[in-house]
Amino acid sequence: MSQTAEVREEADAPEPVSKTSGLDRFFEITKRGSTVGREIRGGIVTFVTMAYIVILNPLILGGAADVEGHALEAAQIGAATGLTAGVMTILFGVFARLPFAIAAGLGINSFLAVSVVGQVTWQEAMGLVMINGIIIVLLGATGARTAIFKAVPQALKAAITVGIGLFIAFIGFVDSGFVNRTPGGPPVQLGDGGSITSVPTLIFLLGLIVIGILVARRVPGGILIGIVATTIIAIIVQAILKLGPSFKEPGGWHMTIPEIPGSLVTIPDFGLIGQFDLFGSFGRIGALSATMLVFTLVFSNFFDAMGTMTGLAKNAGLAAKDGTFPRLRSAFVVEGLGAVAGGATSTSSNTVYVDSASGIGEGARTGLASLTVGVLFLLSMFLTPLTLVVPIEVGSAALVVVGAMMMAQIREIRFDKFAVALPAFLTIVTMPLTYSIANGIGVGFISWALVNALSGRSRKVHWLMWLVAAGFALYFVRGPIESLLAG
Numbered sequence: 001m002s003q004t005a006e007v008r009e010e011a012d013a014p015e016p017v018s019k020t021s022g023l024d025r026f027f028e029i030t031k032r033g034s035t036v037g038r039e040i041r042g043g044i045v046t047f048v049t050m051a052y053i054v055i056l057n058p059l060i061l062g063g064a065a066d067v068e069g070h071a072l073e074a075a076q077i078g079a080a081t082g083l084t085a086g087v088m089t090i091l092f093g094v095f096a097r098l099p100f101a102i103a104a105g106l107g108i109n110s111f112l113a114v115s116v117v118g119q120v121t122w123q124e125a126m127g128l129v130m131i132n133g134i135i136i137v138l139l140g141a142t143g144a145r146t147a148i149f150k151a152v153p154q155a156l157k158a159a160i161t162v163g164i165g166l167f168i169a170f171i172g173f174v175d176s177g178f179v180n181r182t183p184g185g186p187p188v189q190l191g192d193g194g195s196i197t198s199v200p201t202l203i204f205l206l207g208l209i210v211i212g213i214l215v216a217r218r219v220p221g222g223i224l225i226g227i228v229a230t231t232i233i234a235i236i237v238q239a240i241l242k243l244g245p246s247f248k249e250p251g252g253w254h255m256t257i258p259e260i261p262g263s264l265v266t267i268p269d270f271g272l273i274g275q276f277d278l279f280g281s282f283g284r285i286g287a288l289s290a291t292m293l294v295f296t297l298v299f300s301n302f303f304d305a306m307g308t309m310t311g312l313a314k315n316a317g318l319a320a321k322d323g324t325f326p327r328l329r330s331a332f333v334v335e336g337l338g339a340v341a342g343g344a345t346s347t348s349s350n351t352v353y354v355d356s357a358s359g360i361g362e363g364a365r366t367g368l369a370s371l372t373v374g375v376l377f378l379l380s381m382f383l384t385p386l387t388l389v390v391p392i393e394v395g396s397a398a399l400v401v402v403g404a405m406m407m408a409q410i411r412e413i414r415f416d417k418f419a420v421a422l423p424a425f426l427t428i429v430t431m432p433l434t435y436s437i438a439n440g441i442g443v444g445f446i447s448w449a450l451v452n453a454l455s456g457r458s459r460k461v462h463w464l465m466w467l468v469a470a471g472f473a474l475y476f477v478r479g480p481i482e483s484l485l486a487g
Contacts, residue, residue, distance in 0.1 A: 027097055027366040028326075032318070034365040039099070042364025043372025045224045046101050049395045050355035052255060054380050057081045057104045057347060064113035066121045067284075072272065072346060079268030079381050080345040086377035088338045088350050093370030096331035100312055100356045101373040102338045108300060109348035116293060119285050126276035126343040128290065132297035133339025133349065139302070140332030149306060149332075150322065151462035156444050157310050157323035158412040159424035163431035163440045164311035165406025168354050170432040172399035175392045176204035177246070177254055198251035199241060200393045203234050207397030215361070215401060223362045223398050230394045234258040255392040261385030268381040272346040292478060297339075297349065299475045303438040305335050305351045312352070315406050316360045354437070357402040358395075419455050423448035442472035 024030050029039065058081065062074035085103035092102050108129070116125045139145040173179040177198055182189045191197055196205070207230035214222030235258045237243075246252040282290045313325035325331075331352075338350035359369050410428075415421040427444030431437055449469040452460045474481070 023368070027368045029366050029368065032365040034363060036368065038363040039366055039368035040372050041221055041224055042099060042359035042362040043369040044359075044376070045227065045362040045398070046099075046353075046356050046359030046364065046369065047373045047376040048224070048227055048390055049358040049398050050101060050103060050353050051376075051380060051390065052392055052395065053085065053103045053106075053353075054078055054082050054377075054384065055256060056106070057109060060106075060109050060113050061346075061348060064117055066117040066125070067119055068121050070122060072122055073269075076269045076272045077347060078384065079270055080272045081347045082268070082377050082381040082384075083270065083273075084338075084341050084345045084347045084350050086374045086381075088334070088341055088374075089370050089377060090374030091337070092331070092334045092352075093367035093374060095334050096327050096370075097367035098309075098313070098318070098325070098327065098331060099316060099360055099364035099366060099369035100309065100331070100352045101359070101370055102335065102350050103353055103377070104342060104348045105301070105304065105351040108297060108351075111296070111300070112348055119289070119293075120281040121277070121284075122346065123275055123277040124281040124284060126346050126348075127278040128281055128293055128297060128343075129349050130276060130278060130340050130343030131294050132301055133336055133341075133343060135294070135298050136302055136336035136339055137333055138336075140329060140336050143329065145302070145306070145332045146329055148464050148468060149310075149328070150324065151464035151468075152310075152323065152445075153420075153448065153460070153465075154321070154323055155413050155420045155424050156427060156448060157314070157319075158409045159427040159444060160307045160437075160441060161311035161314045161406055161409040162413075163428040164307060164354055164357075164437060165403040165409075166428060167403075167431040167435075167437060167440075168357060168406075169400045169403030170435075172204075172396035172403065175254055175399075176396040177201040177393070178204060178396075192250070198246075199237060199243060200234075200246075200251070200253045200391065203230060203237065203391065204393040204397050206230060206233065207394045208400055211397055211401050221362065223358060223401065227390065227394055227398055230397065231258060231390050234391050234394060235260065235389070253391050253393070256390065258389055258391045258394075261389065264385055265382055266384045274344065275346050276343050292481065296475065296478055299442075299471065300436075300438045301339055301349050301351060303441045304436070306332075307437040307441050308352045308354050309335070311354070311406060311409075312356055312360060314409055315357055315402075316365055318365065355395075355399065357406060358398045361398075361402040361405055419452050419457055419460070422451055438475075442469075442475060445469045445472055 058074035058077040061077050062072050065071045081104055088102040112125050178201055179188050210230055211223055211226030214226050238258050244252045246254050310323060313319040318325045335352055342348050342350040413424045423444050426447050427440045430443045431440035446469045449461050449465050
């Protein structure tokens with residue numbers, strides 16, 4: 001049982017739903033030691049923690065013009081982001097029946113905005129995203145993705161979980177302003193110039209303390225209570241100090257400003273749906289260059305999602321000893337369909353979100369939590385102003401708490417065996433330091449294969465590990481390869 005499961009075991013134990021209930025049988029709520037109330041509450045926490053994507057995705061995708069000078073409209077991206085996340089998370093909850101939420105992946109949308117649309121149009125870029133998704137669906141449906149998953153050593157699966165815990169904690173530290181870049185010298189520093197100088201970062205620290213105490217005291221709904229309480233304090237502070245966004249004034253809020261909205265309802269614009277060109281990029285930049293872009297998308301999408309689901313399943317106490325979890329193939333297929341849907345709606349590839357760990361920390365164990373998240377995402381299309389109330393600093397506090405919970409998996413790694421310790425260590429530290437789950441998995445795969453094979457333990461390396469390690473080696477040098485192809 002995971003640490004999170006242990007924390008929740010004694011804390012939140014209302015009467016379970018009847019075992020004769022169709023809802024209970026379908027989602028296995030009682031079987032997984034949960035309740036309807038806990039699942040709904042966990043879904044709310046997950047949504048609150050990741051609702052920022054409805055605002056952030058338009059900022060990332062809408063801020064870049066394509067090769068022909070065209071840009072996507074932010075309002076349309078926001079509406080499509082909520083729609084796609086809602087539909088795909090509901091599908092994931094129904095078919096995979098796991099407490100994981102799906103939304104536009106931040107790594108891939110940034111890659112599209114920075115590296116892809118300078119070469120192709122937005123419609124052609126989304127066509128590449130769809131091809132990437134189709135490939136991932138085929139890998140999932142044929143069992144190839146499951147086979148690769150099972151070939152990963154248990155120590156690396158535990159390391160992936162721990163690495164993700166550090167990664168989401170680091171995301172929380174950075175998004176809250178607790179950790180910042182330095183003008184020169186070390187890559188990161190505490191706050192601004194080595195000091196905490198902003199009120200929003202103090203709100204983050206307050207939220208971290210409040211949520212941490214509630215979870216430590218095993219208060220039912222501790223994470224959600226902490227988020228709501230800290231948000232109310234943030235609203236009061238903002239009403240007094242009138243802080244602006246950090247990009248306009250030092251010491252401001254990093255993303256959303258916690259204010260009571262003047263209006264609650266907006267009408268979504270779905271004009272971007274269906275705006276894709278499946279094969280146009282192959283004609284524009286050539287088959288080799290387009291194929292290389294697809295390769296990059298597939299590797300990032302495939303292994304980011306695989307690593308995220310591994311960590312979330314272990315954190316929820318749903319993983320078996322070999323790291324597999326219920327309805328594995330269904331989860332892989334639906335996640336792949338998220339990429340297809342993201343291309344079709346111009347929202348970028350949609351994938352499983354590591355932020356789902358916040359809802360799992362609140363006790364979510366089944367697809368009913370995902371169903372809750374999905375419905376809230378659909379409502380967010382009409383209630384966009386409400387998604388702006390919770391500041392990212394408060395959500396970041398929840399991420400750090402959950403990251404601490406996920407660290408418990410480190411006890412499964414034999415650090416006294418260096419052939420295990422080095423690949424596990426590299427997996428763990430590479431994720432936060434490179435801001436990528438896929439990079440951590442790739443470094444872990446390559447180092448595991450080489451260290452074990454060259455130290456006389458080649459039997460510990462599955463042939464699929466060699467195949468994937470070779471693919472990652474190509475992935476890591478894709479920059480020079482793309483430059484050669486361009487030349």
